[in-house]
Amino acid sequence: MIFTLHVRRQKNAIAQGYFEQYHMDVSETTSFLEMMDALNEQLISKGHDAIAFDFDCREGICGACSLVINGAPHGKRTATTTCQVYMRDYADEPELWIEPWRATAFPVIKDLIVDRLAFDKIINAGGYIATRTGSACEANTIAIPKETADDAFDSATCIGCGACVAVCPNASATLFVAAKVSHLSSLPQGEIDSQRAKKMLTEMDEQGFGTCSNYRECERACPKEISVSTITQMNKLLYQNK
Amino acid sequence: MTDYVMESQTPKGNLENRWTQHKFNLKIVSPANRKKYTVIIVGTGLAGASAAASLGEMGYNVKTFCFQDSPRRAHSIAAQGGINGAKNYQNDGDSVWRLFYDTIKGGDFRARESNVFRLAELSNNIIDQAVAQGVPFAREYSGYLANRSFGGAQVSRTFYARGQTGQQLLLGAYQAMSKEIDAGSVTHRSRCEMQDVIMIDGKAKGIVTRDLVTGELESHMADCVVLCTGGYGNVFYLSTNAKGCNASAAWRAHKKGALFANPSFTQIHPTCIPQHGTLQSKLTLMSESLRNDGRVWAPKNAEDCDKRPEEIAEQDRDYFLERMYPAFGNLVPRDIASRAVKLICDEGRGVGHEIKGKKLGVYLDFAQAISEQGEEAIQEKYGNLFEMYQQITSEAPNLTPMRIYPAVHYTMGGLWVDYNLMTSTDGLFAAGEANFSDHGANRLGASALMQGLADGYFVLPATISNYLAQQKPLDLSKDYPEAAETIAVSLARIGQLLNAPDPQKTPDEFHRQLGNIMWDACGMAREKGQLESAISDIKALREQFWQQVKVTGDDKDLNQTLERAGRIADFMELAELMCIDALTREESCGCHARAEHISEDGEAQRHDEDFSHVSAWQYSGHISMPVLYKEELNFEFVRPNTRNYR
Numbered sequence: 080m081i082f083t084l085h086v087r088r089q090k091n092a093i094a095q096g097y098f099e100q101y102h103m104d105v106s107e108t109t110s111f112l113e114m115m116d117a118l119n120e121q122l123i124s125k126g127h128d129a130i131a132f133d134f135d136c137r138e139g140i141c142g143a144c145s146l147v148i149n150g151a152p153h154g155k156r157t158a159t160t161t162c163q164v165y166m167r168d169y170a171d172e173p174e175l176w177i178e179p180w181r182a183t184a185f186p187v188i189k190d191l192i193v194d195r196l197a198f199d200k201i202i203n204a205g206g207y208i209a210t211r212t213g214s215a216c217e218a219n220t221i222a223i224p225k226e227t228a229d230d231a232f233d234s235a236t237c238i239g240c241g242a243c244v245a246v247c248p249n250a251s252a253t254l255f256v257a258a259k260v261s262h263l264s265s266l267p268q269g270e271i272d273s274q275r276a277k278k279m280l281t282e283m284d285e286q287g288f289g290t291c292s293n294y295r296e297c298e299r300a301c302p303k304e305i306s307v308s309t310i311t312q313m314n315k316l317l318y319q320n321k
Numbered sequence: 322m323t324d325y326v327m328e329s330q331t332p333k334g335n336l337e338n339r340w341t342q343h344k345f346n347l348k349i350v351s352p353a354n355r356k357k358y359t360v361i362i363v364g365t366g367l368a369g370a371s372a373a374a375s376l377g378e379m380g381y382n383v384k385t386f387c388f389q390d391s392p393r394r395a396h397s398i399a400a401q402g403g404i405n406g407a408k409n410y411q412n413d414g415d416s417v418w419r420l421f422y423d424t425i426k427g428g429d430f431r432a433r434e435s436n437v438f439r440l441a442e443l444s445n446n447i448i449d450q451a452v453a454q455g456v457p458f459a460r461e462y463s464g465y466l467a468n469r470s471f472g473g474a475q476v477s478r479t480f481y482a483r484g485q486t487g488q489q490l491l492l493g494a495y496q497a498m499s500k501e502i503d504a505g506s507v508t509h510r511s512r513c514e515m516q517d518v519i520m521i522d523g524k525a526k527g528i529v530t531r532d533l534v535t536g537e538l539e540s541h542m543a544d545c546v547v548l549c550t551g552g553y554g555n556v557f558y559l560s561t562n563a564k565g566c567n568a569s570a571a572w573r574a575h576k577k578g579a580l581f582a583n584p585s586f587t588q589i590h591p592t593c594i595p596q597h598g599t600l601q602s603k604l605t606l607m608s609e610s611l612r613n614d615g616r617v618w619a620p621k622n623a624e625d626c627d628k629r630p631e632e633i634a635e636q637d638r639d640y641f642l643e644r645m646y647p648a649f650g651n652l653v654p655r656d657i658a659s660r661a662v663k664l665i666c667d668e669g670r671g672v673g674h675e676i677k678g679k680k681l682g683v684y685l686d687f688a689q690a691i692s693e694q695g696e697e698a699i700q701e702k703y704g705n706l707f708e709m710y711q712q713i714t715s716e717a718p719n720l721t722p723m724r725i726y727p728a729v730h731y732t733m734g735g736l737w738v739d740y741n742l743m744t745s746t747d748g749l750f751a752a753g754e755a756n757f758s759d760h761g762a763n764r765l766g767a768s769a770l771m772q773g774l775a776d777g778y779f780v781l782p783a784t785i786s787n788y789l790a791q792q793k794p795l796d797l798s799k800d801y802p803e804a805a806e807t808i809a810v811s812l813a814r815i816g817q818l819l820n821a822p823d824p825q826k827t828p829d830e831f832h833r834q835l836g837n838i839m840w841d842a843c844g845m846a847r848e849k850g851q852l853e854s855a856i857s858d859i860k861a862l863r864e865q866f867w868q869q870v871k872v873t874g875d876d877k878d879l880n881q882t883l884e885r886a887g888r889i890a891d892f893m894e895l896a897e898l899m900c901i902d903a904l905t906r907e908e909s910c911g912c913h914a915r916a917e918h919i920s921e922d923g924e925a926q927r928h929d930e931d932f933s934h935v936s937a938w939q940y941s942g943h944i945s946m947p948v949l950y951k952e953e954l955n956f957e958f959v960r961p962n963t964r965n966y967r
Contacts, residue, residue, distance in 0.1 A: 120830070124871070165713075202495070206496055262455065
């Protein structure tokens, strides 16, 4: 399969970005990032700088990879991270535009790599249950209904990749915050911190993310299919004093 | 090189009292004085993040570093199946003693009794801690915690969060660490990679790091240094490790004097998605938990191998694990399952893609489980794993059997540590997969998460306090010439990588070549002649690497090619030590199968009289001539017997 790639390059945080065109011939069983690896091998061999992009686990769980492919964060398939995209998925699209996440709170560091430190800052602001090591009670002391535990898991499955921000017209991190809030605050251990949502949303604002205006694009782009119902749940906590 | 007197600091007395007694004997630092001490933690996966959170809570000044863009990316996140805990919630006869015994036996009697018992003992505290942090473990309809079975155990003691247990435990530890960052006790740096250890008067007192964004080399001083930098499975190029996993921090500590123990002990995980192409960059693991319900089989006749699995009649299928090991069946430990799969494929009964002229794969079949338990029940247990498989192979495991083949997964070897998790270098600690301590020659499933967290939440806080209590706090306002000297060495090394005399090949090309050598000679089967030629091949390749590696870009910028080249350079050295270790260990034990020491019926032959020891290697100044130290393993409570899973 032959592809024409338009890759957004940017030497560093302050340099001007531009698109560079490449051609690649790869088999359909090649993953998208393996295609990028192969392109980089060619670039290095020719003495050029490799294209910088984030990746690590390559199995859809670490949340490092973060490419916008033909306008869609993590490509066009649902419930997929960039590293889980295969070239067979683009059999009918020989021309590919590859870009980084775009958001004020995620500045470009180089080429396709952005700085997502803002997400860590939001978690630092209150995305935890403040238990000290050693002070926990016996694990089965508090029974938690299976549905509650399952719902908490569904929210907790967020990988912090930032696709929700990248796809949002407001570059809002509301789904990211809501996922953490509904994970922790729905559990008896996490109920105690009633200020969690407020602290995290304040930090979100300070980091330069926008606010939610209910486009619900985040839910569609989320590789872990986190539901916008987490936002409803967070709002309940915020505004109904629950 | 100096002579080192190996002292494991293992307590004496009743096994069940050792840790309690030891903790009491350890010195402590008063709360008011803790702020005067700085602890550096490199790597913030399960072990590092949990240690940082706990030491921060105690009041120490903690500095953490990771090369990823966030601690939440550490590869602990990819552990799927679960974490063991000897809670005996299932009332099936489990106990701390049984978890201890299973782990020692699973490791083929090549681990310290005291360490393994402590691990089993702490397993319960970890579950309590994780639940309190909000880790959403699977629960029964009663609202209480659920368990499942794992390889090498006949009780059900594994706690899990669907197929994402590592993710949930890592996020728990990451969030606990975030709490301490918010409180100001932990200062964290992402995209910052350790280059070397700074030694002052024979003690580890700091590290040199490279800021991966600006390229700047910096020194950081502390009263002790903890390496939680994971394993080195990527020496094989293809493995289930994340692409960034590397041995560099541990290796550079080794070259500064820390002994490296059992480097050849590499776990090859039986259930991974087989390799399918030449551009492949990594192998994906399918959780061992799948063997609870999946049945492993291959065609009885080689001529059936090209057929679709559905076309092969029941009587023509060989459920070889059930046939060979009736007692444990599909749940034999990983090393045994991997070797059996290799045996079948070497016989020419493998299925799927051909790699180097051989079909490397067998089936993992859920048809029976689905017909007995229903599609929904199986989907509930393994849904996300099935999706993952389908995403990669475009085949649905609920309709057609999965194909699996063993892949490099975990390294039991690592930096040698004493009972306090201190390496042979004073003030340098190692925890989690980076150390060698608890798994012997083979790690049981669901034990890695347990060990990382036991080390970080419970062991290090006690033993680091003991160490610090005996140190005068380092004067951080002073300039230490050792720091500048170490920076200069790191800078020179980077210069060498960027300016090879005859640049021709990319770092990855070298890495793939190294991986091939290692997989053939130091993988699932090892043999003297092959190991010897691998050693000379590695030396030649290393020589070539420094002459011909082509690294584009510069060091004043984010440069992933340079990062990779630096890690591969270390793998080139470690690989040789792994082969030397495998060559020296003239027995088969756990993962280490020497062709010369396999019985006619295919069973591993351990030689306790000569090899009941940990092999700890010291860097002598010359990579090819390491010095071997042996730590004898004394078994007072269990009798090493032949592992029998039949």
